[in-house]
Amino acid sequence: MSIPCTTGQHDDHDVFAAQCPCRDVLDVLASKWSALAIGAMAEGPQRFGSLQRRLQGVSPKVLTSTLRKLELHGFVDRTVYPAVPLHVEYELTELGRGVAVPLGQLRGWVELHLDEIRSAGADEPARC
Numbered sequence: 551m552s553i554p555c556t557t558g559q560h561d562d563h564d565v566f567a568a569q570c571p572c573r574d575v576l577d578v579l580a581s582k583w584s585a586l587a588i589g590a591m592a593e594g595p596q597r598f599g600s601l602q603r604r605l606q607g608v609s610p611k612v613l614t615s616t617l618r619k620l621e622l623h624g625f626v627d628r629t630v631y632p633a634v635p636l637h638v639e640y641e642l643t644e645l646g647r648g649v650a651v652p653l654g655q656l657r658g659w660v661e662l663h664l665d666e667i668r669s670a671g672a673d674e675p676a677r678c
Contacts, residue, residue: 578623583608583616585653588625592650595641625649
């Protein structure tokens with residue numbers, strides 16, 4: 551299914567088409583760290599350290615890169631408060647809150663079906 555482009559920049563939005571810019575957005579959202587960061591921010595504005603503690607296993611470099619990509623695509627707002635030390639908060643935009651719902655459903659589905667997925671032949675040991 552393709553949807554006409556509302557900006558006139560190309561003919562259709564068709565994620566299956568090789569040159570569709572939808573793929574760039576899908577690439578950002580399909581990242582596990584993006585899906586988890588959006589889920590954490592759905593609980594409210596978060597500071598970097600709070601996000602890093604919530605997203606166990608993410609390195610500061612990867613979290614910084616993830617937050618920058620989410621901000622660049624309009625899913626996250628970054629607010630700097632003048633304080634010593636510097637106080638920075640990350641918060642979902644309206645667009646981010648909208649995508650948080652289906653990503654939350656996907657995270658829930660994975661948790662619900664993990665045992666079935668593992669028993670289907672996945673050789674990787676469970677880490678939770």
